[in-house]
Amino acid sequence: MGNSRASKHILRWIAIVYVAFLVAWPVGLVFWNTFGDGLEPVIETFTDPLVIKSLRLTAVATFWSVLLNTLFGVTMSILLVRYRFPGKKLLNALVDLPLSVSPIVVGLSIVLVYSTTGGVFGVPLSQAGIQVLFSTPAIVLATTFVALPLIIREVVPVLHEVGTEQEQAARSLGANSWQTFWRITIPSIKWGLTYGIVLCLARSIGEFGAVKVVSGNLIGQTQTATLMVEQLYFDFDQEKAFAIASLLALISIITIIVVGLLRSRAEVKDPK
Amino acid sequence: MTDSLETSTPGPDRTPRFRPRAVRSRPRSTLTKSSGLALGIAVLWFSILVLIPLAVVVGTALAGGFGPFLSTLTNAQTFAAILLTLGEAALVTVVNVVIGTIIAWVLVRDKFPGKRLLEIIIDVPFALPTIVAGLVLLGLYGPRSPIGIDVANTRAAVFLAFAFVTLPFVVRAVQPVLEELDPEVEQAARSLGASGRQTLTRVVLPALAPAIAAGAALSFARAVSEYGSLVLISGNLALRTEVTSVRILTYIEGGQGAQAAAVATVILIVALLVIVALDVLQRRIARRG
Numbered sequence: 001m002g003n004s005r006a007s008k009h010i011l012r013w014i015a016i017v018y019v020a021f022l023v024a025w026p027v028g029l030v031f032w033n034t035f036g037d038g039l040e041p042v043i044e045t046f047t048d049p050l051v052i053k054s055l056r057l058t059a060v061a062t063f064w065s066v067l068l069n070t071l072f073g074v075t076m077s078i079l080l081v082r083y084r085f086p087g088k089k090l091l092n093a094l095v096d097l098p099l100s101v102s103p104i105v106v107g108l109s110i111v112l113v114y115s116t117t118g119g120v121f122g123v124p125l126s127q128a129g130i131q132v133l134f135s136t137p138a139i140v141l142a143t144t145f146v147a148l149p150l151i152i153r154e155v156v157p158v159l160h161e162v163g164t165e166q167e168q169a170a171r172s173l174g175a176n177s178w179q180t181f182w183r184i185t186i187p188s189i190k191w192g193l194t195y196g197i198v199l200c201l202a203r204s205i206g207e208f209g210a211v212k213v214v215s216g217n218l219i220g221q222t223q224t225a226t227l228m229v230e231q232l233y234f235d236f237d238q239e240k241a242f243a244i245a246s247l248l249a250l251i252s253i254i255t256i257i258v259v260g261l262l263r264s265r266a267e268v269k270d271p272k
Numbered sequence: 273m274t275d276s277l278e279t280s281t282p283g284p285d286r287t288p289r290f291r292p293r294a295v296r297s298r299p300r301s302t303l304t305k306s307s308g309l310a311l312g313i314a315v316l317w318f319s320i321l322v323l324i325p326l327a328v329v330v331g332t333a334l335a336g337g338f339g340p341f342l343s344t345l346t347n348a349q350t351f352a353a354i355l356l357t358l359g360e361a362a363l364v365t366v367v368n369v370v371i372g373t374i375i376a377w378v379l380v381r382d383k384f385p386g387k388r389l390l391e392i393i394i395d396v397p398f399a400l401p402t403i404v405a406g407l408v409l410l411g412l413y414g415p416r417s418p419i420g421i422d423v424a425n426t427r428a429a430v431f432l433a434f435a436f437v438t439l440p441f442v443v444r445a446v447q448p449v450l451e452e453l454d455p456e457v458e459q460a461a462r463s464l465g466a467s468g469r470q471t472l473t474r475v476v477l478p479a480l481a482p483a484i485a486a487g488a489a490l491s492f493a494r495a496v497s498e499y500g501s502l503v504l505i506s507g508n509l510a511l512r513t514e515v516t517s518v519r520i521l522t523y524i525e526g527g528q529g530a531q532a533a534a535v536a537t538v539i540l541i542v543a544l545l546v547i548v549a550l551d552v553l554q555r556r557i558a559r560r561g
Contacts, residue, residue, distance in 0.1 A: 004468065007468070008381075008382060011374050011377060011378055011382070012378050012382050012384060014371070014374055015371075015374055015375040015378040015379075015390070016390065018371055018375070019375065019390060019393055019394065019439075021412075022432075022435060022436055022439060023393050023394075023396050023397060023436065023439065024393050025412055026408040026409050026411055026412040026413075026436075027393075027396060027400070027408050029408070029411040029412055029418075030404070030407060030408050030411055033411060072314060072317060072318070075310050075313075075314050076314050076318075079307065079310065079311050079314065083301075083302050083303055083307055083311075084299075084300065084301060084302045084303075085300070085301040085302070085303050085311065086300055086301065091315070094318075094322075094323070095318070097322060097326070098322060100493045100497070100543045100544065100547060101326065101497065101540065101543075102496070102497030102498075102499060102516075102517055102520075102536070102539055102543075103402075103497070103499055103500065103517075104497075104499050104517040104520045104521055104524075104536070105326075105329065105497070105520065105536040105539065105540060106325075107524070108329060108520060108524055108529075108532050108533065108536055109325030109326050109328060109329045109536075110325055111524060111529070112325065112328045112329060112332055112529055112533065113324060113325045113328050115529075120324065120328060121320075121324075141321065144321060145321055145322060145325075148318075148321070148322065177304075177306070202399045205401065206399070206400065206401030206402065206404070207401070208401060208402050208403045208499070208500035209402070209499040209500050209517065212521075213521065213524060226401050226402075226403045226404070226500070227403075229401075229403050229404065229407065230403055230503060230504070233407065233504060241407065242407070245403075245404045245407045245408070248400075248401050248404050249400060249404050249408070252396065252399035252400045252401065252404075253392075253396065253399070255399045256392055256395045256396065256398075256399050257392065259395075260391070260392065260395075
């Protein structure tokens, strides 16, 4: 690798060619396939009531996942960084668990627990008249599960870094813990939290496997946008599949750019 | 007052590994009434959402005893799926170790127009929904390929999908470490007479090894559990391109919860073992370095 210019060029081109063939060209091709025949199929896709319904369901699941994970994530991060309690190390390791579990296994676990025949939660809930599986609550649970660690992973390092000086100062000046939380802690983790929320948002919109298992894939009822892409593709309605895929790809590319901007913003603010 | 707030420690560790003196004199718990309540609610929610469902998967797998568990795994189709998944995941991880380190090196040490674009593209597989990833790959490597390469429904398609979704792991693990690594150290090695190869194998790679191992572990774990990107491109052919996730799904759809749970448990254990093993390896290397 050293200093020789030739080896530098070889490595550069290996990197560029690999990434171009694996990612850039294929992703570009999806946009090309979508807009290749003009805008008409795209407009037709996004006025289709079934497509609109699936997008709405994705929005609902994403909303709940982001809300629940933000509340849980901020609380858990503060507890893990600022307090000591027995079992903390174990909890710290366990909150990362959803990242290493297959989406299909996530789906399976929810199906087993909420099954109306023999599920630990499913049986009492069905006696109370609440249906979880194959409907929106199961999709929300699956989406929330897979995105759970993302906010914690972003907020914890920031909390470590900012330290406790400001919080202690606020306390010693008479602020109660609620005031300290809103006026000191939240502003200091603002960028890390935003970054985590953006990641959580992208993951929730894109979830496929876990949602597929728990949703039952009932057309027009429990189909999210990603499930719609699969179904349209297998129904040989490729134009629509490509149109929705382009929308989802666009959202994820915007996510990456936003996260990149936030990151550089945090870095600029950092060295005071 | 100061005791209720733990002193902060920088670095990736969330808990201080080493607390200087007098651990006994400090209380085991610094929870107040309200933070204790918050912890209770958070742990309850986490248990309902994650821990209990996962425990039920393992419980269901073992409920019938060891016999049925083993017979599920030795079923020819299931066994083939497990072998294929582990083999392809290992292969992709090796490729990622090499190419991911190269890409990280290029991103840190090289300068050329379009580097920022490369940075953005590297993260695309992280953010792209997996079903879209499958569709994307099918465009260039499917039956309608503009370059005449059609790998759809073959084992190469499984490799391709794994390589796509795991691309960023090693790159993003190695990059920050390489940024910290002062180029002057390499220059010093060179000026002391080390060859380019010696500098690489004696100076650069040992420093990067823990990061590479961490990236490799994540990449392997991700590949083993992959599903969405394979649905459209691998064809899910029994004994040939069917991976474990698809096998689990087939069992679920057939109402065979115990069998699904058995395969799921194996995958859970393998993923955890790899992560723990590489974590141990990483620490050992870090200590030696």
